[in-house]
Amino acid sequence: MAIRYIISRRRFNRRGVAGLQQFSSYEKWWITTRIENLFNLLALMAILAGAFLLIFK
Secondary structure, eight states: OHHHHHHHHHHHHTBOTTSOBOOSSHHHHHHHHHHHHHHHHHHHHHHHHHHHHHHOO
């Protein structure tokens, strides 16, 4: 859950006055969003694995 919090916080801090995320280049946007999506997926899998371990223990 800490990973998901960190990613959400970084997204919030990139927001400008209009509420849109601001990047200095297209490449930074592309790499950042891919890495964040990967970490979000890994964090979700870890949360679900922990829940299943608690349920089936």
